[in-house]
Amino acid sequence: MIALEYFLGLSAILFIIGAIGVLTKKNAIVVLMCVELMLNAANINFVAFSAFSTPVNMNGEVFALISIAIAAAEVAVGLAIIMNMYKTRDTISLDDINLLRW
Amino acid sequence: MNKRNVFVGIAAVLFLIVVVGSILATQWPAGSLGTTSNQDFGNAIFNEYGFAVLIVGITLFVSMLGGVYIAQEEKE
Amino acid sequence: MYWSELAWIVPILPLIAFVLIGFLGNKLFKKIENGGYLAIGMAAISCFLSLMIAYEILTGSYPGGVYKTSFEWLVVDGFTFNMGIYIDTLTAVMLIVVSFVATLVVIYSIGYMHEEGERKRRYYAVISLFIGVMLGLVLASNYLQMFIFWELVGLCSYLLIGFWNTKPSAASAAKKAFLVTRIGDIMFMLGLFILFVGFGGNLDFDYIFNNVDAFVGGNELLTLGTFFIFGGAIGKSAQFPLHDWLPDAMEGPTTVSALIHAATMVKAGVYLVARSYPIMVETPETMLIVAIIGGFTALFAASMALNNPNIKRVLAYSTISQLGYMFLALGAGGYLYAHTAEFNVGFTAGMFHLMNHAFFKALLFLSAGAVIHAVHTEDMRLMGGLSNKLKITSFVMLIGCISIAGIPPFSGFWSKDLVLEAAFEAGEANGIFYLLYAMGLITAFMTAFYMFRLWFMTFKGEPRDHHAYEHAHEAPKVMWVPLAILAALAFGSGFALFMGFETTVLPPLPHFEPHGAEGVIGILEAFFTNWMTYASIIAAVLGIFLAYVMYYKKTVSADIILNTSAGKKMYDLLLARYGFTAGYDIIGLKVVYGFSRLVDWFDRKVIDGIVNLFATIAVKGSNVMRRGQTGLVQTYAAMIVLGVSLIVILLFYFGGLI
Numbered sequence: 001m002i003a004l005e006y007f008l009g010l011s012a013i014l015f016i017i018g019a020i021g022v023l024t025k026k027n028a029i030v031v032l033m034c035v036e037l038m039l040n041a042a043n044i045n046f047v048a049f050s051a052f053s054t055p056v057n058m059n060g061e062v063f064a065l066i067s068i069a070i071a072a073a074e075v076a077v078g079l080a081i082i083m084n085m086y087k088t089r090d091t092i093s094l095d096d097i098n099l100l101r102w
Numbered sequence: 103m104n105k106r107n108v109f110v111g112i113a114a115v116l117f118l119i120v121v122v123g124s125i126l127a128t129q130w131p132a133g134s135l136g137t138t139s140n141q142d143f144g145n146a147i148f149n150e151y152g153f154a155v156l157i158v159g160i161t162l163f164v165s166m167l168g169g170v171y172i173a174q175e176e177k178e
Numbered sequence: 179m180y181w182s183e184l185a186w187i188v189p190i191l192p193l194i195a196f197v198l199i200g201f202l203g204n205k206l207f208k209k210i211e212n213g214g215y216l217a218i219g220m221a222a223i224s225c226f227l228s229l230m231i232a233y234e235i236l237t238g239s240y241p242g243g244v245y246k247t248s249f250e251w252l253v254v255d256g257f258t259f260n261m262g263i264y265i266d267t268l269t270a271v272m273l274i275v276v277s278f279v280a281t282l283v284v285i286y287s288i289g290y291m292h293e294e295g296e297r298k299r300r301y302y303a304v305i306s307l308f309i310g311v312m313l314g315l316v317l318a319s320n321y322l323q324m325f326i327f328w329e330l331v332g333l334c335s336y337l338l339i340g341f342w343n344t345k346p347s348a349a350s351a352a353k354k355a356f357l358v359t360r361i362g363d364i365m366f367m368l369g370l371f372i373l374f375v376g377f378g379g380n381l382d383f384d385y386i387f388n389n390v391d392a393f394v395g396g397n398e399l400l401t402l403g404t405f406f407i408f409g410g411a412i413g414k415s416a417q418f419p420l421h422d423w424l425p426d427a428m429e430g431p432t433t434v435s436a437l438i439h440a441a442t443m444v445k446a447g448v449y450l451v452a453r454s455y456p457i458m459v460e461t462p463e464t465m466l467i468v469a470i471i472g473g474f475t476a477l478f479a480a481s482m483a484l485n486n487p488n489i490k491r492v493l494a495y496s497t498i499s500q501l502g503y504m505f506l507a508l509g510a511g512g513y514l515y516a517h518t519a520e521f522n523v524g525f526t527a528g529m530f531h532l533m534n535h536a537f538f539k540a541l542l543f544l545s546a547g548a549v550i551h552a553v554h555t556e557d558m559r560l561m562g563g564l565s566n567k568l569k570i571t572s573f574v575m576l577i578g579c580i581s582i583a584g585i586p587p588f589s590g591f592w593s594k595d596l597v598l599e600a601a602f603e604a605g606e607a608n609g610i611f612y613l614l615y616a617m618g619l620i621t622a623f624m625t626a627f628y629m630f631r632l633w634f635m636t637f638k639g640e641p642r643d644h645h646a647y648e649h650a651h652e653a654p655k656v657m658w659v660p661l662a663i664l665a666a667l668a669f670g671s672g673f674a675l676f677m678g679f680e681t682t683v684l685p686p687l688p689h690f691e692p693h694g695a696e697g698v699i700g701i702l703e704a705f706f707t708n709w710m711t712y713a714s715i716i717a718a719v720l721g722i723f724l725a726y727v728m729y730y731k732k733t734v735s736a737d738i739i740l741n742t743s744a745g746k747k748m749y750d751l752l753l754a755r756y757g758f759t760a761g762y763d764i765i766g767l768k769v770v771y772g773f774s775r776l777v778d779w780f781d782r783k784v785i786d787g788i789v790n791l792f793a794t795i796a797v798k799g800s801n802v803m804r805r806g807q808t809g810l811v812q813t814y815a816a817m818i819v820l821g822v823s824l825i826v827i828l829l830f831y832f833g834g835l836i
Binding site: 106110113114116117120124131 | 487812816819820822823826827830
């Protein structure tokens with residue numbers, strides 16, 4: 001069957017792709033989507049470990065469920081913040097939000 | 103190809119190497135892909151982790167309220 | 179109850195006067211001469227006590243002949259420094275001289291400084307301070323205490339030379355005096371260090387003089403130590419090459435010149451050498467240097483007095499010359515003793531001349547002060563014929579001049595003759611002393627010449643400045659009474675020889691008992707059967723005769739010499755002090771000032787530069803570092819990713835994670 005390393009490798013690659021997206025994209029909503037991608041990668045990790053454990057236990061899968069729910073909550077608040085940002089600064093390009101510059 | 107993208111690219115490659123390297127280097131205990139049933143999943147989330155699920159529900163509720171408040175329209 | 183036990187009061191009283199006059203003078207004492215009478219009172223009481231103590235020690239009424247007392251002052255790291263009083267016959271002589279002349283000078287100052295106004299408070303305060311510390315120096319029981327008072331005396335000299343501190347020449351003369359004597363003081367300090375190391379941390383006279391053999395370090399080190407101590411004496415007593423400050427010190431008031439630069443402070447150097455006799459006779463090389471410098475300075479300074487037109491400068495050069503005599507006598511005596519371990523007359527000659535010189539030099543200075551007070555000028559070319567107007571001053575000054583010239587039976591004759599005899603006797607140990615004897619004899623001739631030149635130019639002949647002559651008046655009684663007392667002493671202090679000076683004033687050396695002439699007849703016999711006595715009398719008479727012929731009868735005129743080009747060059751050379759003043763100016767200005775500018779450049783550019791460099795590094799570095807604060811969240815997130823990777827890599831390699 002498929003060995004454990006492949007699941008972990010898939011999770012790592014997804015995580016990296018999500019990280020590149022978070023660090024590079026200018027649009028704030030795209031950044032939020034990439035954050036979702038990173039969270040999903042972590043979920044894959046949890047489920048993989050839970051599946052390969054002996055005796056099989058459900059901890060990983062339950063935690064993945066909870067993680068999905070928390071991700072949803074976080075996106076809700078994040079989108080609300082982006083809307084506020086757009087209302088005050090009229091832009092959602094992250095390059096323009098630099099009030100803490102030297 | 104601005105400077106930040108190059109920099110991020112390098113950081114990401116480095117991170118990739120580190121993570122994949124550590125995955126390949128560890129000795130994972132021997133095991134095979136097990137199967138689970140939905141019955142067991144349902145038992146777990148409602149019997150063992152029921153309290154956590156309820157708290158998650160409250161968290162979702164609170165975040166909904168927070169999101170609505172933050173994104174309000176200005177009242178005249 | 180002995181008088182000597184009250185010795186601690188003697189320096190304290192003038193110091194109390196200093197404090198009272200200095201801090202309260204203008205408030206309390208305005209009516210009574212701004213504290214002058216208080217200064218006189220304290221000086222007089224100290225004088226009385228000093229005379230009683232001196233009498234007690236000199237007649238041997240105090241058991242043991244030496245009064246010693248001390249208390250522990252500083253205990254540092256195992257070394258104990260004491261403060262104390264040590265009175266032997268040498269101290270007794272100095273006490274008599276210092277306290278008596280000081281009291282007379284302060285009485286005289288009442289008249290001389292009368293028109294100074296508010297500044298009198300400063301004058302009387304510092305004069306009292308000076309009397310106090312000079313007495314302290316004389317009574318000191320160890321080298322460290324002596325050095326402390328030595329420095330204080332230098333300070334008082336500085337304050338008093340610069341008394342008229344708004345005059346630039348006075349201020350710079352005071353600075354010069356302090357700096358030149360400072361060089362001497364540094365040498366004295368080096369000598370003290372050597373003695374401290376060699377004698378195991380104990381600088382008491384009592385210990386050193388009884389344990390000379392306990393010196394650690396060998397005779398060469400001791401020679402170096404005694405030479406440095408003599409270096410201090412060179413500075414303080416204005417011997418060659420540190421002589422240049424004394425003629426310039428005449429910028430101060432004449433009473434200051436009389437007290438400090440004729441009778442007391444400059445004698446401190448001679449006192450030091452006489453006090454250090456027991457260690458200096460162990461090092462005959464130093465004694466030879468003492469004698470050579472003394473003899474040379476005597477001739478050197480006398481030559482500069484020959485043509486000087488300023489009355490006080492002539493007296494200043496005369497002081498330097500006579501101090502040279504004292505060092506010559508002490509050096510010759512010490513050298514001879516080091517070679518024969520027998521009594522010789524050098525020590526007695528030096529101290530005897532010190533005592534006599536104090537009296538007649540103070541007399542000369544104070545009468546010069548009376549003349550200056552009368553005609554308001556110091557230039558002898560503007561004086562003349564004053565003996566008609568200033569009868570008393572002229573008479574007492576004549577007594578002083580005869581005394582310094584060395585005509586019997588005045589005091590100068592006895593002591594100068596003993597000095598020359600000491601120098602000649604030492605010739606048997608080293609031939610150079612014959613040369614020094616010849617120099618001393620020529621100096622005696624010159625001394626007589628320039629002193630009588632001074633007297634004739636000032637008091638005889640036609641007045642050269644009629645305005646000054648018309649306004650000249652005799653000094654008030656408060657000024658001529660001290661002059662009269664000093665004149666009596668200038669005449670009679672020589673007779674102390676007959677009262678047993680030679681047998682009582684002795685250094686604490688073994689086998690140093692006098693032999694030979696005893697009693698008045700014996701001493702007279704010893705003097706007048708010796709050919710050297712007649713040689714010195716003839717030299718003095720020749721000098722007086724030459725001065726008489728040149729400045730009174732005017733038959734031989736000075737112009738004969740001046741009209742030759744060699745003579746003119748010599749004249750200018752003597753007035754320029756053989757170029758020494760200019761030489762020291764160059765050293766001071768070019769060398770020392772140049773060096774100090776170099777050091778200042780180093781301090782400003784290099785040392786401050788290093789400090790500023792650190793500041794610059796901080797500022798420039800921070801300018802670079804702050805570019806990292808972009809304010810963009812994504813940059814910070816990238817940093818997090820990078821950081822985590824680095825930590826894992828580091829843990830991998832150095833922490834043994836896998």
